[in-house]
Amino acid sequence: xxxxxxxxMKMLLAALLVVxxxxxxxxxxxxxxxxxxxxxxxxxxxxxxxxxxxAFLAAHTTIDRxxxxxxNPAFISAxxxxxxxxxxxxxxxxxxxxxxxxxxxxxxxxxVRANLxxxxxxxxxxxLLAGNEILLSPxxxxxxxxxxxxxxxxxxxxxxxLTGVRVTTPHYLGILAPSDGIPSNARxxxxxxxxxxxxxxxxxxxxxxxxxxNPYPYFSYNNxxxxxxxxxPNRGVYDPNTKLNYTSMFDAQMDAIxxxxxxxxxxxxxxxxxxxxxPTQADPGQVGVGxxxxxxxxxxxxxxxSSGKGTPLMPNRKFETYIFSLFDENxxxxxxxxxxxxxxxxxxxxxxxxGLLRQSSDSGAPNPSPNPSPNPSPKxxxxxxxxxxxxxxxxxxxxxxxxxxxxxxxxxxxxIQSGGACFDPNNVQSHAAFVMNxxxxxxxxxDYDCDFKGTGVVTSNDPSYGSCKYVS
Ligand SMILES: *[C@@H]1O[C@H](CO)[C@@H](O)[C@H](O)[C@H]1NC(C)=O
Ligand SMILES: *[C@@H]1O[C@H](CO)[C@@H](O)[C@H](O)[C@H]1NC(C)=O
Ligand SMILES: *[C@@H]1O[C@H](CO)[C@@H](O)[C@H](O)[C@H]1NC(C)=O
Numbered sequence: 444x445x446x447x448x449x450x451x452m453k454m455l456l457a458a459l460l461v462v463x464x465x466x467x468x469x470x471x472x473x474x475x476x477x478x479x480x481x482x483x484x485x486x487x488x489x490x491x492x493x494x495x496x497x498a499f500l501a502a503h504t505t506i507d508r509x510x511x512x513x514x515n516p517a518f519i520s521a522x523x524x525x526x527x528x529x530x531x532x533x534x535x536x537x538x539x540x541x542x543x544x545x546x547x548x549x550x551x552x553x554x555v556r557a558n559l560x561x562x563x564x565x566x567x568x569x570x571l572l573a574g575n576e577i578l579l580s581p582x583x584x585x586x587x588x589x590x591x592x593x594x595x596x597x598x599x600x601x602x603x604x605l606t607g608v609r610v611t612t613p614h615y616l617g618i619l620a621p622s623d624g625i626p627s628n629a630r631x632x633x634x635x636x637x638x639x640x641x642x643x644x645x646x647x648x649x650x651x652x653x654x655x656x657n658p659y660p661y662f663s664y665n666n667x668x669x670x671x672x673x674x675x676p677n678r679g680v681y682d683p684n685t686k687l688n689y690t691s692m693f694d695a696q697m698d699a700i701x702x703x704x705x706x707x708x709x710x711x712x713x714x715x716x717x718x719x720x721x722p723t724q725a726d727p728g729q730v731g732v733g734x735x736x737x738x739x740x741x742x743x744x745x746x747x748x749s750s751g752k753g754t755p756l757m758p759n760r761k762f763e764t765y766i767f768s769l770f771d772e773n774x775x776x777x778x779x780x781x782x783x784x785x786x787x788x789x790x791x792x793x794x795x796x797x798g799l800l801r802q803s804s805d806s807g808a809p810n811p812s813p814n815p816s817p818n819p820s821p822k823x824x825x826x827x828x829x830x831x832x833x834x835x836x837x838x839x840x841x842x843x844x845x846x847x848x849x850x851x852x853x854x855x856x857x858x859i860q861s862g863g864a865c866f867d868p869n870n871v872q873s874h875a876a877f878v879m880n881x882x883x884x885x886x887x888x889x890d891y892d893c894d895f896k897g898t899g900v901v902t903s904n905d906p907s908y909g910s911c912k913y914v915s
Pocket of ligand 3: 679681686687688
């Protein structure tokens with residue numbers, strides 16, 4: 444992110460680690476095919492060698508894509524003969540030479556021959572990223588060189604026979620005009636909307652490469668919108684044009700991008716998420732940062748991008764997505780948070796559980812089992828059946844209706860609709876019980892998934908009745 448990047452407060456975090464195998468299992472069951480990508484930045488002095496990282500990810504996680512901020516040969520070759528595909532990046536400063544009308548194509552071919560050809564296909568490189576967040580640059584020459592450089596690179600890849608590599612570039616959200624946060628009002632920044640993005644989107648359509656964005660609710664929240672940014676229950680943002688309610692800022696940002704693209708006639712072009720994440724530590728006084736916050740954000744995002752849930756305007760779509768970030772990076776300059784976006788410690792134990800670890804550790808990984816610390820998770824996930832989430836006695840209908848509105852954004856609420864098995868008795872209490880339980884079960888049955896701002900409680904009495912079956 445913004446390529447900014449101090450030592451880990453590992454001891455502190457260790458107390459919060461969720462390492463119980465049972466909780467990985469529960470999360471895997473809830474999120475069955477959570478294949479996802481990660482950004483692998485290495486601006487740190489405490490990380491394991493790339494070969495060990497590649498072997499660990501391949502053997503012990505469901506991570507299937509890795510994005511690099513450069514084209515370092517040690518990193519590219521580390522992923523040879525693994526099921527993990529790579530996105531590699533060119534530095535921003537290379538773009539002007541690639542854009543040159545006379546020599547750009549030769550330069551691009553030479554770059555591909557030097558940096559990719561030796562490693563492909565043993566390493567499955569699927570994306571080549573032309574710079575990072577170029578449109579943030581105040582240098583007009585750099586901005587003008589972006590699309591020509593992308594075209595030369597795509598042509599060079601074809602000429603060099605690397606047909607499996609597509610070209611794109613990650614954009615920051617400032618490509619959108621300032622707006623009121625209503626997704627259907629979004630548009631690209633004036634100037635870009637007519638000159639830059641129509642031909643760029645046409646390039647994506649022609650080459651089948653995704654339009655890549657870096658949505659960062661982390662950069663947009665304030666203490667009023669924290670729950671909205673973290674996929675936690677909240678009032679939501681109503682879009683009067685589409686009559687859709689947004690209960691997450693990430694959804695709203697993705698739909699804003701989609702709206703801007705559609706306005707130009709390119710709603711069909713795939714959107715990929717180049718970076719999005721949440722830090723676990725920040726400078727003193729910054730609210731909304733911590734292990735729980737980071738986990739809630741990334742879990743919520745995974746549900747949107749990997750489960751097939753999609754967003755309100757793009758239901759059932761999946762988005763090629765790279766979580767920011769694999770490791771904390773202790774050598775990054777800038778605020779403390781910049782160094783603490785990681786999901787794994789250098790010894791491969793998770794900083795928090797995202798359900799991305801495979802349970803078994805049967806194949807040849809460098810570091811067989813993430814060394815389980817004896818501490819139990821503060822909120823252990825039960826592994827067996829026999830637990831349901833229901834409204835607390837005395838919870839108000841208003842609160843329960845909010846729970847329904849929220850949870851129905853994530854779970855199938857057909858059973859409580861007219862004709863559904865759990866429609867009768869047709870009251871808020873009964874409907875809330877059904878969807879609160881469905882939400883709790885789908886998220887891995889952590890106690891906090893049944894909190895609902897203090898309106899839910901876990902019970903061992905099966906609330907099922909007649910043909911209305913509550914999952915457990
Ligand atoms: C390379 O990775 C892509 C994306 O993950 C996948 O679809 C493709 O099958 C992989 N190719 C090979 C040869 O493994
Ligand atoms: C959150 O915002 C409110 C109102 O803007 C402010 O009074 C309060 O101090 C803020 N809380 C924190 C922890 O910053
Ligand atoms: C969205 O929320 C608003 C305000 O809470 C409410 O009036 C409206 O009925 C909701 N719309 C939908 C489609 O859920």
